[in-house]
Amino acid sequence: MIILTVAGLTLKEAGRRKVLRSLAGLTVVLLGLSAWGFARLDAEFGGLTSGEAKVAASTVLNLVMFGLSLIAALGTAFLAGPTLAGESESGVALAMLARPIRRSSVLIGKWLGLVTFGGGFVAVAGFAQLVIVRVTIGYWPPRPVTGLALLAAQAAALLTLGLLLSTVISPMASGIVAVGLFGATWIAGVVGSVGDALGNDSVARVGTVSRMLLPTDGLWRGAMNAFQDPSLFPQFADGFGESPFLSEASLTVTYLGWAALWVALVLGLAGLSFQRRDL
Amino acid sequence: MAEVIESPAVWCSGLRKRYRKRVAVDGVSFTARRGEVMGLLGPNGAGKTSVIKMLLGLVRPDAGEVMLLGRPATEPGSRARVGYLPELFRYQPWLTAAEVLDLHVRLAGAAVPAADRRECLGLVGLADRAGDRVGGFSKGMQQRLGLAVALVARPELVVLDEPTSALDPLGRADVRDLLLSLKARGVAVLLNSHLIGEVERVCDRVVILDHGRVVADGTLAELLGGQELRLRLDDVGEAAEKRLAAAGVVTREGDHFVVALAGERDVPELVADLVGLGVRVHAVEPGRVSLEERLLDILRGEHGSAAGVDQRAAQEDVARAAGRDRRSFEESAAGAAGGDRRSAEEGSA
Numbered sequence: 315m316i317i318l319t320v321a322g323l324t325l326k327e328a329g330r331r332k333v334l335r336s337l338a339g340l341t342v343v344l345l346g347l348s349a350w351g352f353a354r355l356d357a358e359f360g361g362l363t364s365g366e367a368k369v370a371a372s373t374v375l376n377l378v379m380f381g382l383s384l385i386a387a388l389g390t391a392f393l394a395g396p397t398l399a400g401e402s403e404s405g406v407a408l409a410m411l412a413r414p415i416r417r418s419s420v421l422i423g424k425w426l427g428l429v430t431f432g433g434g435f436v437a438v439a440g441f442a443q444l445v446i447v448r449v450t451i452g453y454w455p456p457r458p459v460t461g462l463a464l465l466a467a468q469a470a471a472l473l474t475l476g477l478l479l480s481t482v483i484s485p486m487a488s489g490i491v492a493v494g495l496f497g498a499t500w501i502a503g504v505v506g507s508v509g510d511a512l513g514n515d516s517v518a519r520v521g522t523v524s525r526m527l528l529p530t531d532g533l534w535r536g537a538m539n540a541f542q543d544p545s546l547f548p549q550f551a552d553g554f555g556e557s558p559f560l561s562e563a564s565l566t567v568t569y570l571g572w573a574a575l576w577v578a579l580v581l582g583l584a585g586l587s588f589q590r591r592d593l
Numbered sequence: 594m595a596e597v598i599e600s601p602a603v604w605c606s607g608l609r610k611r612y613r614k615r616v617a618v619d620g621v622s623f624t625a626r627r628g629e630v631m632g633l634l635g636p637n638g639a640g641k642t643s644v645i646k647m648l649l650g651l652v653r654p655d656a657g658e659v660m661l662l663g664r665p666a667t668e669p670g671s672r673a674r675v676g677y678l679p680e681l682f683r684y685q686p687w688l689t690a691a692e693v694l695d696l697h698v699r700l701a702g703a704a705v706p707a708a709d710r711r712e713c714l715g716l717v718g719l720a721d722r723a724g725d726r727v728g729g730f731s732k733g734m735q736q737r738l739g740l741a742v743a744l745v746a747r748p749e750l751v752v753l754d755e756p757t758s759a760l761d762p763l764g765r766a767d768v769r770d771l772l773l774s775l776k777a778r779g780v781a782v783l784l785n786s787h788l789i790g791e792v793e794r795v796c797d798r799v800v801i802l803d804h805g806r807v808v809a810d811g812t813l814a815e816l817l818g819g820q821e822l823r824l825r826l827d828d829v830g831e832a833a834e835k836r837l838a839a840a841g842v843v844t845r846e847g848d849h850f851v852v853a854l855a856g857e858r859d860v861p862e863l864v865a866d867l868v869g870l871g872v873r874v875h876a877v878e879p880g881r882v883s884l885e886e887r888l889l890d891i892l893r894g895e896h897g898s899a900a901g902v903d904q905r906a907a908q909e910d911v912a913r914a915a916g917r918d919r920r921s922f923e924e925s926a927a928g929a930a931g932g933d934r935r936s937a938e939e940g941s942a
Contacts, residue, residue, distance in 0.1 A: 319699050323685070330687035405681030409742055412649040412677040412752075414669045414699035593651040 316415045320423025321430065327396065328393060328431045337389050341382070341391060341439045348378040352450035367547075371453040371543035375443070382439050383534060384471040390432040391492040394476030395485035397424050401434060402593055403485065411593060418585045425477060425581060432469035437462055453543075461540030464565070468533040468574060472496050474577050475528065478584035481591060499524045503531035529573040536565035600663030602627045602750040602781030603648060608657035610643050610805075617643045619805040621657070625798070627749070628779040630772060632792035633886055635802035639922045642680050643804065645754050648783075649677055662749055671679060674700060676743035680754040680785075682736050686728030689740050690719055693727060694745050701746035710745060717741045718767065730760040740771065751779045769795060793884040801891055809891050817887055819882040822860060824850045827873040836866050848875075 328334055355370060398421070401407040411417060440462045448454050455461060472492055479488035506521010525532035603625040610618040618640040625631040633641050646652035648659050650666055659666035662674055686692045694713065698705045705713075714723050719735040722730070727738065736759040743751050752774075757765045765788070772795045775782055792799065799816055801809040809816055822840070823847055826833075837843045840863050841854045852914055854860075864877055 316700065319696070323696065327685070327687055405679055405683040405920060406685055407677035408646075408651060408681060409684065409697070410700060411651060412672060412675065412679075413697065414671070414673040414675075414702060416669050417699055448817065583888065590653065592653060 316419040317423040317426060318419050318557075321427035324397060324427025325431055327397065328427070333389060333393055337385060337435060340385055341435075342384070344378065344381050345442055346441070348374075348381075348443060348451050349446045349450060351378075352447055356451045362371035368453065368543040368545070369450070371447060372455075373450055375447050375453070375455065375541055376538045378443055379440065379461075379537065380534070381437065382443060383465050383537070385439075386432050386436050386465065387472045387496055387530070388493055389435065390430055390469050391476040391496070392426050392489040393419075393431070394424075394473045394492070395480045395488035396427055397428070397480075398477055398481035398588070399420070399483070399485040400548075402591065407593055417589050421477065421588050425474065428473045429466075429470045432473060433466035436466040436469060440465060440497050455541040456544055457540040457546075460580050461537045464533045464537035466542060466563055468530045468537065471528070471530050471533060471573060471577055471580075473586070474580045478580050478587065481584050481587040495528055498526045500530040500534070503535065526572070529569075529576050532565065532569055533573055536569075539564045596709075599627055601625060602629070602662055603631075603783060605644075605648060606658050608647050608659070609655045610640075610647060610652060611655055617805055618647065618654070619806055621802065621805070623800045623810055625750075625783055625809060627662075627781050627782055628776070629797045630776050630782040630784060630795050632796035633783060633785040633802065634789065634799055634809075634884075636892060639802040640805040641802055642754055643805075645752055645783070645785060649675070649752065671765060674747065674749040676738070676746060676748035676751040678739040678743040678751075678753045678756050680758070682739035684727045684735065684738055684742065687726065689724050689726055690714060690730075690741075691723040693738060694741060697742050700767040703746040705745060705747065709928060713741045713745045714738075716744070716771070718764075723876045731763060733761060736760060737764065740768070744771075744775075748780060750783070751775060752783045754785045756784070757789065757791065759788065759809040762846070765791070782855055789883075789888060799884070801888060803892055804931065813884065817884065819853045822852045822854055822863075823868075823876070823880055824852065824880040825875040826850055826867065829872050833867055833870040833872045833934065836870060851880075907929060 351374065352371075355374065401410075411420065441458075444455065444458050475495065476488055476492040479491050482488075483491070501520045502524035506518050506524070509515070509517025509520065521531070525535075601624045603623075606622045606626075608618050608621040610616075621640070621644050623631075633644070636643050639864060643652060646656045647657070648661065648666060649672065650669070661671040664671035666672075685696070688696065691710065691714065694710045698710065711720065712725065714720050717740045719734065719737055719741065722734065727735065730738065736756070740753075740756060743753065757768050760768065772782060772784065776795065776797075780796075784792065784796060792812065796813065798812050800807055801811070801816075827848055829837075829848075831852075834843070837850060837852055841852045844851045844853075859879065860879070864874055867874060
């Protein structure tokens with residue numbers, strides 16, 4: 315009951331703090347640009363073979379989806395910080411936490427609200443993007459729901475980290491650190507794929523390790539794999555490893571399990587840290 | 594008939610809190626009974642807010658125990674009937690005043706009809722701002738909202754940390770009336786305030802903290818010591834002198850008499866007796882150490898009980914002073930009951 319109340323409050327906060335409107339504005343710009351880009355792609359490169367067109371569509375779709383996932387991740391990570399650390403610093407938390415409620419309920423409520431917000435954004439904006447691609451160049455990804463779910467999971471992982479950080483450091487710092495780690499993991503993932511392509515195991519391990527430490531990049535790669543045409547891999551096997559916007563393998567159940575466990579562990583740590591915090 | 598023993602509103606024992614190297618609270622113990630208004634006094638940094646936050650589970654004590662309304666404070670449920678106005682009062686700026694109250698009613702798990710919530714906003718003077726966002730409120734209005742939040746979920750204990758810090762004189766008077774109405778309804782109040790005059794007017798008991806320790810704890814009458822009566826009398830015969838001596842230790846300077854009242858409960862009766870003995874009574878003025886003076890004495894380490902009789906009180910007109918007199922006698926009566934328990938507690942601590 316308390317969890318749902320706090321989740322509802324978090325969603326209301328997102329809606330009223332203009333975050334929703336800013337996100338909507340950014341998304342509309344991105345979707346508009348991508349619609350224009352896809353339309354140009356079709357007009358300029360009308361002579362592409364069907365295989366080339368699929369590679370182009372998959373790559374550009376993944377590129378735009380990366381933009382969307384970035385917006386979702388940035389938005390939720392910067393919401394997660396103020397919602398917990400900001401409330402503790404400003405004093406809003408004092409009157410609330412003096413009520414007969416457990417701090418863990420407040421934390422889980424906020425997490426649920428943020429996940430709903432991030433997931434809702436990914437679902438709406440991502441689906442709109444898929445429709446744009448379908449209308450402009452006639453491409454429809456093989457597993458759109460899986461892809462969008464993985465993007466939402468990526469946002470959930472990052473905001474959970476943002477919540478943990480916001481229990482120990484200031485709101486702004488927690489947002490910046492979370493987004494910094496997100497970017498670092500993505501770059502480490504790209505470095506890892508270059509290592510894979512070059513057959514250099516130690517470089518490839520950079521990507522693997524970073525995907526274990528922060529599963530955002532791993533989930534993102536799973537999402538990319540779900541958006542791209544499966545028939546491409548046998549034809550363009552060599553090029554896959556080098557491209558940051560194509561992924562050669564879908565996610566294993568083990569990795570998804572690890573990602574879920576990671577989120578649960580980080581949320582648990584955030585709970586412990588929040589419980590011990592003096593207000 | 595078996596007597597029902599009610600648990601205290603607040604009971605805490607041995608509270609201790611250290612922030613890095615600084616000890617903020619060092620073995621604080623006190624009890625606030627139900628229906629009692631208790632003042633928490635002390636200089637800046639004495640640990641008052643830390644104690645309040647430990648009572649409410651906002652700060653984890655390093656040691657010590659707290660019971661709220663008869664339940665251990667480690668259970669969140671112990672705060673179900675507790676209202677709190679923090680020193681740092683901030684409420685979700687994106688919500689309206691009415692929504693903030695709705696939220697707190699839900700969090701408290703209380704069933705408060707919409708009409709009562711509106712009435713609560715009206716009580717603090719925000720009835721016409723119910724639909725406005727809190728972000729646009731002045732500090733004083735936010736503090737008024739904080740009072741409404743503290744009172745909305747039908748509390749049995751209200752903890753107010755500097756409730757008038759952002760209020761104008763009118764607002765302060767409103768808060769005083771509010772405290773008196775809470776007292777009349779039997780709601781226990783723990784009040785931390787720097788406005789000693791306010792505390793003296795509304796509190797039944799006072800706990801004084803300094804350097805994280807309790808340096809004094811008792812009813813106002815206990816803390817302020819005995820009552821004095823200053824009289825200007827003519828034609829004082831032997832019988833009248835005996836009557837005065839029966840009321841307390843008498844010091845005489847010309848026709849001015851100062852009686853340190855010991856057991857005397859009824860000043861009008863004393864005056865009537867004196868008149869009956871042929872004494873001409875020109876003036877009767879009560880005198881008392883003010884709480885402010887007593888607080889300063891205690892904080893400066895001077896524990897003399899009768900130091901500094903309140904000269905200002907002597908200048909008040911007799912009728913008003915007589916009213917004050919009665920009140921302080923009632924306090925002494927109430928204090929006599931509380932005193933034994935307090936010393937027992939000190940003994941056990």
